[in-house]
Amino acid sequence: xxxxxxxxxxxxxxxxxxxxxxxxxxxxxxxxxxxxxxxxxxxxxxxxxxxxxxxxxxxxxxxxxxxxxxxxxxxxxxxxxxxxxxxxxxxxxxxxxxxxxxxxxxxxxxxxxxxxxxxxxxxxxxxxxxxxxxxxxxxxxxxxxxxxxxxxxxxxxxxxxxxxxxxxxxxxxxxxxxxxxxxxxxxxxxxxxxxxxxxxxxxxxxxxxxxxx
Amino acid sequence: xxxxxxxxxxxxxxxxxxxxxxxxxxxxxxxxxxxxxxxxxxxxxxxxxxxxxxxxxxxxxxxxxxxxxxxxxxxxxxxxxxxxxxxxxxxxxxxxxxxxxxxxxxxxxxxxxx
Numbered sequence: 001x002x003x004x005x006x007x008x009x010x011x012x013x014x015x016x017x018x019x020x021x022x023x024x025x026x027x028x029x030x031x032x033x034x035x036x037x038x039x040x041x042x043x044x045x046x047x048x049x050x051x052x053x054x055x056x057x058x059x060x061x062x063x064x065x066x067x068x069x070x071x072x073x074x075x076x077x078x079x080x081x082x083x084x085x086x087x088x089x090x091x092x093x094x095x096x097x098x099x100x101x102x103x104x105x106x107x108x109x110x111x112x113x114x115x116x117x118x119x120x121x122x123x124x125x126x127x128x129x130x131x132x133x134x135x136x137x138x139x140x141x142x143x144x145x146x147x148x149x150x151x152x153x154x155x156x157x158x159x160x161x162x163x164x165x166x167x168x169x170x171x172x173x174x175x176x177x178x179x180x181x182x183x184x185x186x187x188x189x190x191x192x193x194x195x196x197x198x199x200x201x202x203x204x205x206x207x208x209x210x211x212x213x
Numbered sequence: 214x215x216x217x218x219x220x221x222x223x224x225x226x227x228x229x230x231x232x233x234x235x236x237x238x239x240x241x242x243x244x245x246x247x248x249x250x251x252x253x254x255x256x257x258x259x260x261x262x263x264x265x266x267x268x269x270x271x272x273x274x275x276x277x278x279x280x281x282x283x284x285x286x287x288x289x290x291x292x293x294x295x296x297x298x299x300x301x302x303x304x305x306x307x308x309x310x311x312x313x314x315x316x317x318x319x320x321x322x323x324x325x326x327x
Contacts, residue, residue, distance in 0.1 A: 033282065080237065
């Protein structure tokens with residue numbers, strides 16, 4: 001009897017025995033990280049597929065001619081700024097300052113909506129010029145191909161990312177409303193923040209490899 | 214206590230924000246220069262890794278997390294590097310672009326000796 005109790009205690013005290021938290025986080029934060037890792041793998045798959053398609057394509061349109069790079073840079077600025085403000089919201093929530101937290105969350109949402117607005121503009125412009133997921137209207141060195149991969153990659157990658165931004169804004173709005181009502185927890189704000197920073201990280205990759213490379 | 218800590222944290226976030234903007238402009242500059250494609254890719258990879266390092270360490274607080282969580286979060290990056298190098302070899306020998314260019318010229322390469 002005594003021996004089994006001691007054994008149980010020994011197991012619980014060990015690193016992976018269940019009595020400790022090996023990652024030193026709350027379960028919800030750890031689950032958010034697991035979600036982010038799986039989502040990162042999705043985007044990694046997209047970006048590597050894009051790299052593959054681009055390598056085997058006979059030509060690729062010049063992005064600086066096709067896209068309005070000023071707008072893209074502004075979108076990047078909006079997302080990075082909203083990410084910085086989100087970090088401050090998490091800081092305020094941790095410090096127990098609900099008023100500051102909801103104010104920062106509101107600013108984060110404004111940044112996200114600015115980004116989405118720009119993306120809607122970009123998409124409508126792109127579609128207006130004749131781009132479709134299966135057709136690229138922009139001229140190339142090899143005139144016999146239209147490299148539909150270009151438009152396909154654009155719609156898939158920015159579409160998926162934009163949908164993540166939209167989801168993020170929705171989550172942030174819920175957290176902000178709860179914060180304004182005083183019904184939030186710092187962990188909740190932090191988890192929403194992790195997701196939002198992840199969306200920013202994905203955009204850093206898309207900006208560098210889709211728009212600039 | 215919390216009041217005293219908050220401004221310090223904000224200042225750090227502002228510094229990270231400024232650095233991220235600087236590196237965004239740097240990436241933009243690299244994108245516009247006409248250097249060899251491989252060098253451009255390498256520079257953009259370096260800038261991107263620096264940016265995600267900053268976002269991860271400070272905004273996502275990985276600097277204050279345990280090392281096993283940090284390693285876990287960077288696993289997709291390692292896996293994507295492996296995936297990239299697995300598929301990159303295929304692109305060197307993939308005949309898709311040859312078929313597309315040849316197809317427009319003529320059918321002369323079709324059945325050369327009969």
